[in-house]
Amino acid sequence: xDLQTMTYLAVGLSFSLYIGIAFWARARTTGDFYVAGKxxxxxxxxxxxxxxxxxxxxxxSMAGLIAFNGxxxxxxxxxxxxxxxLLAMLLAPYLRxxxxxxxxxxxxxxxxxxxxxxxxxxxxxxASITYVIGQMKxxxxxxxxxxEVDYNTGLYAGMGVVFIYSVMGGMKGITYTQIAQYVILIxxxxxxxIFISMHLTGVALPQLGLGADMTGSSLSxxxxxxxxxxxxxxxQYTTQVMGSKLNMFVYTLTLMxxxxxxxxxxxxxxxxPKVRDARATAGWAxxxxxILYTTAPAVGAMAxxxxxxxxxxxxxxxxxxxxxxxERPQWFKNWETTGxxxxxxxxxxxxxxxxxxxxxxxxxxxxxFGWKGNEMVKVDRDIMVLANPEIARLPDWxxxxxxxxxxxxxxxxxxxxxxxIASSISHDLLKGIFxxxxxxxxxxxxxxxxxxxxxxxxxxxGIHPPDFxxxxxxIAFGLAxxxxxxxxxxxxxxxxxxxxxxxWGMIAGISVTMLYVFQHKGIMFIPGTSxxxxxxxxxxxGISPNAFGAIGAxxxxxxxxxxxxxxxxxxxxxxxxxxxxxxxxxAGSATTGH
Amino acid sequence: xxxxxxxxxxNIRLVAGCLxxxxxxxxxxxxxxxxxxxxxxxxxxxLGFWFAQQGSIYTFVFxxxxxxxxxxxxDRKFNVHED
Numbered sequence: 001x002d003l004q005t006m007t008y009l010a011v012g013l014s015f016s017l018y019i020g021i022a023f024w025a026r027a028r029t030t031g032d033f034y035v036a037g038k039x040x041x042x043x044x045x046x047x048x049x050x051x052x053x054x055x056x057x058x059x060x061s062m063a064g065l066i067a068f069n070g071x072x073x074x075x076x077x078x079x080x081x082x083x084x085x086l087l088a089m090l091l092a093p094y095l096r097x098x099x100x101x102x103x104x105x106x107x108x109x110x111x112x113x114x115x116x117x118x119x120x121x122x123x124x125x126x127a128s129i130t131y132v133i134g135q136m137k138x139x140x141x142x143x144x145x146x147x148e149v150d151y152n153t154g155l156y157a158g159m160g161v162v163f164i165y166s167v168m169g170g171m172k173g174i175t176y177t178q179i180a181q182y183v184i185l186i187x188x189x190x191x192x193x194i195f196i197s198m199h200l201t202g203v204a205l206p207q208l209g210l211g212a213d214m215t216g217s218s219l220s221x222x223x224x225x226x227x228x229x230x231x232x233x234x235x236q237y238t239t240q241v242m243g244s245k246l247n248m249f250v251y252t253l254t255l256m257x258x259x260x261x262x263x264x265x266x267x268x269x270x271x272x273p274k275v276r277d278a279r280a281t282a283g284w285a286x287x288x289x290x291i292l293y294t295t296a297p298a299v300g301a302m303a304x305x306x307x308x309x310x311x312x313x314x315x316x317x318x319x320x321x322x323x324x325x326x327e328r329p330q331w332f333k334n335w336e337t338t339g340x341x342x343x344x345x346x347x348x349x350x351x352x353x354x355x356x357x358x359x360x361x362x363x364x365x366x367x368x369f370g371w372k373g374n375e376m377v378k379v380d381r382d383i384m385v386l387a388n389p390e391i392a393r394l395p396d397w398x399x400x401x402x403x404x405x406x407x408x409x410x411x412x413x414x415x416x417x418x419x420x421i422a423s424s425i426s427h428d429l430l431k432g433i434f435x436x437x438x439x440x441x442x443x444x445x446x447x448x449x450x451x452x453x454x455x456x457x458x459x460x461x462g463i464h465p466p467d468f469x470x471x472x473x474x475i476a477f478g479l480a481x482x483x484x485x486x487x488x489x490x491x492x493x494x495x496x497x498x499x500x501x502x503x504w505g506m507i508a509g510i511s512v513t514m515l516y517v518f519q520h521k522g523i524m525f526i527p528g529t530s531x532x533x534x535x536x537x538x539x540x541x542g543i544s545p546n547a548f549g550a551i552g553a554x555x556x557x558x559x560x561x562x563x564x565x566x567x568x569x570x571x572x573x574x575x576x577x578x579x580x581x582x583x584x585x586x587a588g589s590a591t592t593g594h
Numbered sequence: 595x596x597x598x599x600x601x602x603x604x605n606i607r608l609v610a611g612c613l614x615x616x617x618x619x620x621x622x623x624x625x626x627x628x629x630x631x632x633x634x635x636x637x638x639x640x641l642g643f644w645f646a647q648q649g650s651i652y653t654f655v656f657x658x659x660x661x662x663x664x665x666x667x668x669d670r671k672f673n674v675h676e677d
Contacts, residue, residue: 066647071628074646078620081651085616088658089609093665207648211639220638238643239632249625274676276669279662286658290651297647582602583674 003396007146010400011407014184018408019165021177040175042277046284048175049268051182053285054292055131055413056138059189060406061469064384066300067307070235072242073300075251075547076470079477081286081293082252083259088282091260092269094492096278097581101270102420103263103484104428110491112574113499114433119506121424123483124263126510127476128421129454131262134472135414136462141382141469142406144338151339152463158410159459166415166455167448181408186291188405192389192398193295196302199392206298225305231316232308232355233362237301244542251474251547258477258549261485263424264416275584303388310391311354311376317369322351331390335383342378347371381468421454422447467546474546475517482509482552490560495578501564509556513548520545601672608664612657620650 001009040048058080066073098106103124108117136155139162144154190206197209201221213220219227225237242248259265269278310329314321325343335341343352347370356362357374386406389399426447431438438446466472483506490497490505543551569575580586623631628642636644669675 071643071646074624074643077647078624078650081654082616082620085612085654085657089612089661208637211637211644213638222638222640222643238640239629245625245628249621252620252625276662276666276676279658279665283655283658283662286655290655293651294648579598582605583598584669584676585674586676 001396003399004148006396006400007403010397010404011146014404014408017180018177018411021180024176040272042272042280043284044179045175045268045272045277045281046286047182047288048178049265049281049285050288051178051185051408051412052268052416053265053289053413054185054409055473056135056142056406056410057413057470057473058292058296059185059409060138060141060385061382061473063296063299063303063388064381065468065470066297067304067384068381069242070237070240070301072240072248075242075248075255076474077293077297079252079255080259081289083256084282084286084289086256086260087265087269088279088286090489091266091492092278092282093275093584094581095266095488096269096272096275097584099270101267102423102428103266103488104424105432107487107491107502108428108432110574110577111487111497111499111502112570113503116487116499116503116506117428117432119503120484120487121428123479123506123510124424125421126514127261127479127484128263128417128424129458130479131473131476132414132417132421132454132458133461133465134467134469134476135410135417136458137465137472138382138406138469139410139414140462141338141340141380142386142403142410144340145334145383145386146403146407148334148337150337154338155459155462159455159462162411162414162418163452163455165411166418166451178412181412182288184401185405185408185412186288188401188408189292189299189385190295192392192394192402193299193302195394195398196306196388196392197298200302200305206295206302210298210301221305222301225301228305228308228312232312233359233366234356237304243544243547246541247543247547250543250550254481254547254549254553255474255477257485257553258474258479258481261480261483261488262477263420263480263484264413266488267420267423299385299388303384303391306388306391307379307384308354311352317365322353324351326350328352329390331387334390335387338383340378340380340383342376344375344377346373346375352376418451418454422450425450471546478513478517478546478549478552479510481549482513482556486553486556486560490557492578492581494561495575496564496569497560498564498567498570500567501560501562504563505556505560508559509552512555513552516540516548516552517545597672598674601668601674604668604672605665608661608668612661615653616657619645619653624650 062073062076065076095106100106100109104117104120107120108114136158139158140151140155142154143158144151147154147157193206194204197206198204200214201209201212202215203209203212210221214224222238230236242251269281272278272281311323312321313323325345332341336343347353349370352375353371354376355366355371355374357366386402389402426443430446431443466475486509487502487506490502623642624646628646631642631645632640634641639648666675
């Protein structure tokens with residue numbers, strides 16, 4: 001059986017499994033549609049949360065960014081796990097005690113204001129759509145490789161599948177499906193990593209393999225990698241920073257508080273059976289997430305080493321030291337088809353030179369070798385994870401599994417986010433504010449239409465993504481960090497926070513963040529409309545647009561506190577509500593009623 | 595001071611303690627002090643690099659379970675637990 005057939009088989013089988021489960025547990029009522037029924041054990045719920053959480057950004061994109069940014073990419077590793085600590089300690093138990101369905105519902109009631117609720121819905125939709133755009137990039141990469149077509153065609157195919165998948169399901173279907181998806185996803189991620197770690201270092205556990213010595217040598221894997229990349233003018237892998245240390249600090253903080261402000265994750269904690277379970281669920285979710293996140297650094301480093309050694313086959317500078325283009329391996333050709341990998345023979349020697357032609361220190365050396373510039377003109381970071389098993393020449397079934405896992409990761413999160421968007425529009429805007437008498441059936445229909453609209457919009461931006469999948473997703477985290485997280489946290493920890501403070505805080509926070517992103521990435525991400533250009537020289541203290549959410553959050557907190565001091569404190573019944581959500585006793589189950 | 599206030603105070607103390615550790619392992623060891631720690635090696639890892647890409651994540655997992663365990667004890671002590 002050839003690789004293509006095997007890939008179809010792996011993807012086909014795993015998808016029939018998800019669809020079978022979704023059909024078996026399909027949503028019948030609005031309650032089912034938004035939240036999984038009660039009685040899901042914290043371990044199972046944690047696993048589903050992990051699957052929901054780990055998207056194309058984690059599975060497909062992150063290790064690629066680690067491969068090329070080394071230590072600098074630690075911001076993603078710490079940011080996307082550390083947020084769970086905040087979620088578990090600052091939000092989850094209290095939101096569970098509150099016991100409603102959606103984040104805007106909490107904000108609307110806590111701040112006794114329809115305006116606050118509408119502002120929350122808008123912030124939430126902006127963050128979620130940006131997030132889905134990031135997913136679309138990943139979905140496009142995975143489908144273009146899977147179907148062996150160019151990136152855009154892959155993206156259209158992916159949009160269709162996401163649409164069918166999310167509209168059919170709803171949360172209940174998704175919870176059970178997600179457990180299956182987690183298993184496939186984590187298996188697909190760790191198996192190739194174990195194979196490669198064994199091959200390079202002889203240590204099976206990738207977490208230990210990364211710190212082990214290379215097989216048959218006393219040089220450690222990371223030291224070897226540092227040598228290989230610096231020999232070609234790239235920055236040293238284990239010490240290269242992303243922007244500056246200040247940028248890394250702010251970036252990490254943004255991703256952490258964004259994690260604790262994103263609706264599709266918070267939603268799950270509204271409906272666990274008990275407050276106690278909300279705490280445990282956050283812990284289990286992080287256990288399942290950590291399995292992938294501690295493997296990713298090994299995947300990234302080993303993929304980089306394998307890639308460099310595939311191309312630089314011999315000594316740097318020797319005429320025979322570089323791979324001849326005619327002898328390029330099959331994976332190279334496959335990814336050329338997608339347009340995500342490009343080669344250009346600048347010095348017409350028929351061989352591939354891959355080095356850092358931006359390094360001034362290396363330029364004279366390159367010239368003496370007769371190299372006329374880096375010939376790998378495009379190596380999209382997002383292809384690394386999917387290409388990795390092929391680069392390492394692993395068996396075909398491992399490669400097929402990897403593609404199935406990548407698709408699972410992209411689909412679960414896209415579906416969870418689309419659900420959050422649908423519920424914001426149908427439940428919070430329509431039923432909650434504009435048409436309270438809407439029937440359940442029409443509410444569901446409105447939710448589905450909203451999903452379709454969101455997919456079309458995300459697909460449009462997926463064709464011209466503002467950044468790599470993980471970078472785009474980081475912007476979504478910035479938006480959530482600067483708007484939702486401060487409002488939720490002050491709603492619980494500051495009894496005196498009132499509606500004017502929270503509302504103006506959210507508006508100020510998200511505006512500052514969005515303006516900063518737009519001025520560097522283009523208005524609504526449309527290329528060419530960025531009025532300051534995507535240039536690091538114009539960055540505020542060298543902080544990149546992707547990392548700016550934490551600054552927006554600080555603005556949010558400051559504005560909210562100042563405004564609340566100048567306006568009337570919240571009424572007594574609201575202060576009692578806050579006192580009540582602080583203690584677990586008397587938690588009922590989640591209800592739709594008011 | 596009522597029981598509920600005392601419970602809330604104890605809760606804040608616990609959360610604050612946990613967040614100090616959270617900050618030290620990630621922002622402290624992983625970013626601010628990374629160069630200093632990198633001069634120490636842990637197997638083939640530089641220690642600062644290890645905290646940034648491995649150690650902080652393990653600590654986060656431990657922190658959440660520690661917090662959940664201590665909170666469950668507090669819930670019982672102040673008699674605000676469910677059921």
